[in-house]
Amino acid sequence: MxxxxxxxxxxxxxxxxxxxxxxxxxxxxxxxxxxxxxxxxxxxxxxxxxxxxxxxxxxxxxxxxxxxxxxLPLAPYGSEFRRAVWEILCSIPYGEVITYGEIAKEMAARMHRAHMSAQAVGGAVGHNPISIIIPCHRVVGSNGSLTGYAGGIEKKIRLLEHEGADLSKLVLPAKGTAL
CATH class of the missing domain: 3.30.160.70 (Methylated DNA-protein cysteine methyltransferase domain)
Structure with missing residues (x-):
């Protein structure tokens, strides 16, 4: 139940x-x-x-x-891979951002692989079932794009501004489903 x-x-x-x-x-x-x-x-x-x-x-x-x-007692439901990505999200400090590629490198190291797809990481980040608390809003594209927030770009920006993140090097995506 x-x-x-x-x-x-x-x-x-x-x-x-x-x-x-x-x-x-x-x-x-x-x-x-x-x-x-x-x-x-x-x-x-x-x-x-x-x-x-x-x-x-x-x-x-x-x-x-x-x-x-x-x-908080958290129990997000997902595959072992997704839960590992969400664990990494929980380590991102307030007001800071990390790229999908950086998470992919960390996942590759954890899985003893030479490489990990940033797109696979993006899928796990996008399906994070506990928004805000598991801070998927702190993940950006490698070029500083604010892409990929299931709650919408405007809410991602509001959360990052609230945390005091430096948005000066971040950009809105030119196109895509995240807008």
Whole structure:
């Protein structure tokens, strides 16, 4: 059984999902792949302790604090590869960005391979089921393009600005589905 709750934020209404003890999803309104990792209907249950903890975490984050991801019980559903990529995302410091290529190099090293596709990493980043908390908004293209955010480029920019990221070297993608 899965449960859901709503939470208002500066980037719009957020939908949280839980298996009853851990957070399994957090999606922005209108986000691509919304609810994609939860195969069953969710029962509204806004008072679950995990939702209270997640809402408190989000309130701290949006008030300018830097709460630790480890404060929350997270259980994102995905393949071993995707979970490894999401683990790397959790290590990106507030206000900093990393490229898909840099994550691909780290994944290649972890998997004892000579090379890893940045596109495969992009697929894993794009399907991150716990937006904001697992900070996929901190990933950019190798040329500094702000491409690839399932929640939309404008929300990615707002989150990076909120964190104090230096956006001066980052650019909007010229075309693509991320716009």
């Amino acid at each position: 899965y449960y859901s709750a709503q939470h208002s934020s500066p980037v719009g209404t957020l939908t949280l999902a839980s298996d009853g003890s851990s957070l399994v999803g957090l999606w922005l309104q209108g986000q691509k792949y919304f609810g994609g990792t939860v195969a069953q209907a969710m029962a509204e249950s806004p008072r679950l302790p995990v939702f209270n903890a997640a809402k408190e975490w989000l309130d701290k984050y949006f008030s300018g604090q830097k709460p630790a991801i480890a404060e």
